[in-house]
Amino acid sequence: MESRYFTIHSHPQGLPSRDFFALESQALPELAADEVRVQNLWLSVDPYMRGRMDGVTTYVPPFNLGEPLEGAAIGEVLESRDERFTPGDRVVHMGGWRDVAQLPGDSLQALPDIDVPPQAFLGVLGMPGMTAWTGLNRIAQLKEGEHVLVSAASGAVGSLAVQLAKAKGCHVVGIAGAPEKLEWLESLGVSAVSYRGKDAQQLSADLKAASPDGFDVYYENVGGDCLEAALDNIRVGARIAVCGLIDSYNAETPTPGPSNLSRLLIRRARMEGFIILDAQNWEHYPEFLQEIGPLVARGELDYRETVEEGLERTPDAFLKLFEGGNTGKMLVRL
């Protein structure tokens, strides 16, 4: 059986172009003991993948040039030599960027028994949802009724962070770009602030207008001017959960940080980075599923998806992440 997959043959400088990604194929060998073959149905593309293209180990090993890229995916078992899986089982795994994956059974998880569409486990009930929940609750220790700011508030993680904060009775301000994203945020009861055409100072003034008393928690996905504007508006004892800094992922030279880091001191604030796949975070996944799963099954979380059709469109889906091209979770349907 053939597997078609995307790979890269060099490390990109800046934002890669569409043709930087090569679609190749290989004949899959017979299944070895404990291996499982999976027909992928949904692929996830995520900003963190950009870091894995640089050939440097950060918190995950880099992608290997010439080998299939990796990423979260949902698929259906075609054939199994692991007794825990039988053909037809729905599974989630990291063998994305390809149509057919062949993996050790240990690297597959059966989809949890919650009545939601399977791709929800790549988004609202997968890594992005878990990331929003962990950043707010465990890293920033959000309390009821606090003032919360979320950057990239209509993205896969941000769109859930704003809703989880709203569900906790918080006053929520979200930063986004496109008018339809701002509108959607407003429909959720979130005060939406556009970053477009603004420097840090202007953005800071608009955040102040949206929340004159400032922010207790800042959920950071972006960095750059968003961080500088947010620092201007933090309250005493504020917590900044650093989930991502997408502004810098494609920078070709180091870009300076905010000039107002002294706000951390003046406001006795805390800024903390976290990686959702670290054991001390991921071990709370069952707790997250138990709390958030029922909300999703009952339709109480308005999770959005932006879907590209067909394996061939995977690089396009990935590149859109850096162009503001998605509302909610960016997915590829095979």
Add this chain to the structure above:
Amino acid sequence: MESRYFTIHSHPQGLPSRDFFALESQALPELAADEVRVQNLWLSVDPYMRGRMDGVTTYVPPFNLGEPLEGAAIGEVLESRDERFTPGDRVVHMGGWRDVAQLPGDSLQALPDIDVPPQAFLGVLGMPGMTAWTGLNRIAQLKEGEHVLVSAASGAVGSLAVQLAKAKGCHVVGIAGAPEKLEWLESLGVSAVSYRGKDAQQLSADLKAASPDGFDVYYENVGGDCLEAALDNIRVGARIAVCGLIDSYNAETPTPGPSNLSRLLIRRARMEGFIILDAQNWEHYPEFLQEIGPLVARGELDYRETVEEGLERTPDAFLKLFEGGNTGKMLVRL
């Protein structure tokens, strides 16, 4: 009775010059009920005072133009209308930058009964010592045997932070400038690294040479290149206690922050500012005295003082803080 004091008549731009400070005098009124008159013996000058000269409330109210500047001081009671104090008592208070202070009794503290020279309560057993102890233990949650980096490591706070960390069995690297400061640090068993003539990249390489495995805790007094070089060298789970950012206190325009804040994310690190006079910090002062007082009384902490003689030299003492002119606590003896 006359009180001679220093004041300022405008807000400085950048580092003020010596003649920016005016020595003036006033006749003190009769003591009101509950007031105490104190002959000052020792005055403290500290970097945070620069912030109070800007006319803006940060975490302390600004100095009032034309009124006596304020700061920690040790003195002897001359006359008292507060029954808790009698002439001859040694007290610590905030009526510094002057020779005679007249204050409500509520704003005085009797010196604790520990057998040390009185000025120790402005340094090793005062705010600087408490700041070092709090930053390491309560903010950074330092554990035995960890790798610790301290900037401004020969300053009032840094020189105590390095020793408290050594006493906890930690591997300690200190950043300082002058050769005699580096030598003194080495004599304490601290690996000393000079910042002089180096950009962030060179400093980073030297820190890596001094501690190839990086740092679990960074005690930050400086900011700028020190912060950037430190971020390059933090380990997974690192904690950065932000005590001060002296590099920026005299900046006339905002200076960009470090270009590598993404290290907080990659290393799942935490950066937290704190203000020692906040109630949740200062309430631990008795605990600090109980732990550190005996060490000082037994001569087990090598605390240094740099002393200027006479009230007239107070501005000179203050300005030296920004020129690397002090080892340990900067004091004025009257």
